[in-house]
Amino acid sequence: MYSNIIVPISFDDETKIAAAMKVAQMLQSKGGKITLLHVIEEIPGYVINYLPQDFIRSSHAAIEADLTRLASAYGPASHRVITGHSGRTILEYAETSGADLIVIGSHRPGMQDLLMGSTATHVVRHSACAVHVLR
Template identity: 80%
Template sequence: MYSNIIVPISFEDEAKIAAAMRVAHLLQAKGGKITLMHVIEEIPAYVINYLPQDYMLASRSAIEADLTRLATAHGPATHALVEGHSGRTILEFAKKAGADLIVIGSHRPGMQDLLMGSTAAHVVRHSPCAVHVLR
């Protein structure tokens, strides 16, 4: 059983989020903590000039509201919203938080994943703790 579990999510498929949270709760030690997290990818400078000034603030606020809703619906869990490259940022967050497990969803690998690597694959290869991958 694990006492500090990180569940990184993307908002593409709520069924996958629910599945990851079920697994996290099954693997959670009594009194353990689950943190639902999302990484906002950095927007390139050449793109940000074409976005409305309040875009990032409004986007961050909407994502924060969704995280709060999901953490409540699939909780109990805390949540975190961080910015950066998804794979590296998940690993940095897990290390700083002292996580002992990361529960992460994955998709069927395609040609792009073979050339560039997926977020889940990056997390598995470089994680400072155990990783449970859901497909």
């Protein structure tokens, strides 16, 4: 059983979120905590000039609202929204928060993963704590 679980959230598939939360709740020790984490990728400077003035603030607020909804739907869970590179930022947050488990969803591997790697692959390879990967 784990006392500090991080569940990185990508909003592309609600069924993966539900599956990850179910696993996290099953592996959570009594009195343990679950944190939903979403990483907003940094927008390159050459792109930011073409976006509306309040794009980052409104995106952050919309993601916060979705995470609040998810956290309440799956029982007591906290949530965080952080900006950065997804794989590295998940690992940094896990280390600084003292996480002992990361429950992360993964897509089916394809050619692009052999060449570029995925967030889940990066987390599995470099994590200092246990990682549970869902497909």
